[in-house]
Amino acid sequence: MSQVETVPQAPRLRGAPGFLGSEIRLTFRRWRTVAMLAVLAAVPVLVGVAVRIQTSDGGAAGGPAFLSQITNNGLFLVFASLAAVLPFFLPMTVGVVAGDSVAGEAGSGTLRYLLVAPAGRTRLLAVKFAATVVFCFAATAVVLLAALVTGVLLFPVGDVTLLSGTTVPFAEGLLRALAVAAAVALSLVGFAALGLFVSTLTGSGIAAMATTVGLLMTVQILGTVPQLSSVHPYLFPHHWLSFADLLRDPVYWDGLLRNFGLQAVYAVVFGSAAWARFTTRDITA
């Protein structure tokens, strides 16, 4: 143990829960992370204020999903905001965190110290992935909370009209909003694994982040090309909007289950690819 204590990052390695805990703390203590979360929190506020100003026209048509319902019920700001940040903003922040997870340590020269300790590469990778998934949930929760607060402050709240036209009490609407947020967070797991894999390929955090975010953009653009429609069901963002199916009555599970299945496959494939790469490579920095 004396050997470990001489290392600057020593407190990280106090045991399994502490390992994950310190990894999460490390992620959220970064200014970069805080700034990204602040931007995410600003989106619902901006959307809410914009819709509020435009209310005189009798509600906006077009734009992201759920926008027209916000003026009737502030809770819909949650769904509109999630639909607005899900294509790019939200996964971009996940891409930055995931891409930086291993490559950032390598770039700043701290990865070798982590590996000197008897934690094991597999476990280190698992902890990195877990911390990224925690960030997925945290980022979604930030959007949820910001949207909820803005929605309640700016718009009337009350019974919620689901997509099917059924009206449910506000409490159930809130419950569904939580489920929607959980579904959105889980939608990002596959992409997080992809980012982790990219992160193990390079020793430069910036390169890994740029590649991951670039991959996201590329895949999102491919997703809009109609000629590639046969490939679309296999792209990780394909079922992202299925979270809206939680707002149907009864809930339509097809798309949601397909989404979770696809994310699981991505997580396993790129998680194991990251493991194969990370456990067999030479760490030089």
Place this chain on the structure above:
Amino acid sequence: MAQIQPSSPTPDEPQGAPRKPGRRAVRYGVPVAVVGLTAATVGLVPALADTGGPDLPDVTAEELVAKVAGAETDQLSGTVKIKTDLGLPELPGSVGSDGGGPFGGGPDGESEAPSGEKGKDGEGSSPAAPEGRLMQLASGEHTLRVAMDGPERQRVSLVEKAAEYNIIRNGADVWAYDSGSNSAWHTKAEPGAHGKADKGSKEGKYADLTPREAARQVLKAADGTTSVSVDGTAKVAGRDAYQLVVAPKKAEHTTVKDARISVDAKTGTPLKFTLGAREGGNPVVDVAYSDVDFGKPSAGSFDFKPPKGTDVTEAKPEDHRGEQKAKPDAAPGPESFDILGEGWGSVAKLKAPGALGAGSEDGDSQAESMLDGFTEKVSGEFGDGRVVSTRVVNALLTDDGAVYVGAVTKDGLVEAANAAAEK
């Protein structure tokens, strides 16, 4: 700086184990294996499920038809997938079912609603009105959720990306609700009218939303010109079903190859309906339950009160009846309507108010070349005209303003038009 090699202490590898050159390949084999396994599962499971229909006692076509006709499935809920490949000419601005883009968004369905439909009666052009929405079903792939409880209570939900369109009938009230635009549409149904079943014409079959209605339409048309046979069994929506094949007989010009109806072995409810084109390829229309439950739907499914803040459009009952007749191929306001021929080869003759072909003759060449893009010039004893082709329904627009429409080939249309001209 000394390199830290992967053989450094890790719990799952013995310390100091020598690096085998093959180990990296083996590890990379894991993700590859997962991909392979997934692909195999995705590819093989449906294939295995398809092998061989269930063993069911033999039935004759007559027995099966009687079973369908006698099916009294009043309570049902399920999911219906509709795939249509009519081969309509590609029109600029039409969006596929996949066209929502990453932002999804509700209104992409509205843009598909033909604008001519809205202008027709001036008022009542609510985004929740059913005309345009049902026309959407004529192209692409759609998911519907249906529930019914007796003839008086039905619900059809068109599942869209992050939006939904509902038609709910509960007793005398018919509501339509469009979540994308948050608007509702309301009308009173006549007490005697039992759904759409008795109203649909042959051309109106795309508006029939369940396999049962589609199948009944075809069976009703089965007379001397049609052969009906049983073609084995199949599994549809996890249920055992007989396959009924309805094919045209003695109709050389028809574009329809056959209609296949999968009939639930227990209840006699049609679970799947496909319409095949003579030219082959994907079915023109494929309506099938992906899951179905013959239990009583929850009573709340049929309650609808327009939520606060919803735009409600009240439609007069007359408007509602007019909507039932709206057909994708109908020209606006035909003055006369004749059926030429009979059975599958029959052709409808309409008199359009304005001569479409004549207008472009003296017009600029640009309009004509655009017209050439999706029509074909033909001539015969009837004069000159243009043919608009889809995979099943073809239409001949003559220069003197007559329109011939039918599920027949181009030659069949010309023949019918010639015969009409001789009279």
